[in-house]
Amino acid sequence: MRASRAHTLPPNCPPRLLTRLQAAEYLSVSPTHFDKMIASGQVPEPKKLSEGRKAWDRLALDSYVDSLGNAPDECNPWDEVLNGTASA
DSSP: OOOOOOOOSOTTSOOSEEOHHHHHHHTTSOHHHHHHHHHTTOSOOOEEEETTEEEEEHHHHHHHHHHOOOOTTOOOHHHHHHHTOOOO
């Protein structure tokens, strides 16, 4: 079993590079689904840190998420409230 490393970054300073599991969690998907996203080219390529070690850039993942549109069938009930069309 691998010894856990002490976290030296302050809580308000998230790491820039994420492991596969961290990147999957960051995108709110399972590691298996993240692997499928990698294979299909949906998410940015990882950075190669060393032989056998790669990590995903958090900012690149943010850009990917920013490029996504809202789900077309997504209905936000607050839109009706703000537009004054909500039923009482």
